[in-house]
Amino acid sequence: MTIAIVTDSTSDLNPHLCEQYGLTSVPLYVLFDGKMHRDGIDLKPAELFAGLKAGKKTPSTSQPSPAEFGEVYRKALETADEVLSVHISGQLSGTVGSARLAAQEFGNKVTVLDTKSVSMGLGMRAIRAAELARAGKSVPEIVAELERVGAVADIRFTVDTLDFLRINGRIGGAQALLGGLLNIKPILTVKDGKVESGGRVRGHKKAMQDIMDYVRKYVAQHGGARVSFMCTVGGEEYIREVRAGLSDLKFDDLGDHTIGAVVGTHAGPGTMGATLEPITA
Secondary structure: OOEEEEEEHHHOOOHHHHHHHOEEEEOOEEEEOOEEEEEOOOEOHHHHHHHHHOOOOOOEEEOOOHHHHHHHHHHHOOOOOEEEEEEOOOOOOOHHHHHHHHHHHHHHHEEEEEOOOOOHHHHHHHHHHHHHHHOOOOHHHHHHHHHHHHHHOEEEEEOOOOHHHHHOOOOHHHHHHOOOOOOEEEEEEEEOOEEEEEEEEEOHHHHHHHHHHHHHHHHHHHOOOEEEEEEOOOOHHHHHHHHHHOOOOOOEEEEEEEOOHHHHHHHOOOOEEEEEEOOOO
């Protein structure tokens, strides 16, 4: 029994990782500068932020169509017995809805899972799904494991401004942080599929310290953890700063990842965070 794993571009997994784990990533779309772009294919994050800096209008995003998912599923089933399709939170995007509509054509051969996460929260779930499939687990077993992991996984991140989340309607319970004092840095998380407040601190240094402290706490609480770091373009130095502060801490390191154009549209420049999962559920 072979299982193909499908995800979407909001996983922020680069092509190398998709190839390494045998993942198919379906691109979302960004409407920017009068054109519709496929996330990660036609529009790179650096191009997006350069355009915004130059004064171009804030873009909008949209999900793939059911027909696009159907085409991916048909191709996957040419070589696999089943498909497990794991996606961005339905609270943040209609992507999982499109996937479910497409899956109806294939009966029980296609299973769609709302991970209630985004960016590397989704990406790490897709990687785990691929690992479990290679280990011979069935689709129900993989789904059960992903749900167990998802219940205790976490994302801790900060943004330079909440304006991008507000403009695009993805702010959730973090709305209360709007209108904060000068130099206040919001600390955000994703809970039950929505962006929520994790607190706020004054200044960049304390924001980075908050993320470092949270990673340490999580690793201690779970007896180890899988950790990945993510940032929008230009935030690479923030990751280096956090890594330096955690140089003595042992964890399963899944690397550094650039947030793509779709998620970057909502997060904005100056975003940096850590995604955390237990090593085993």
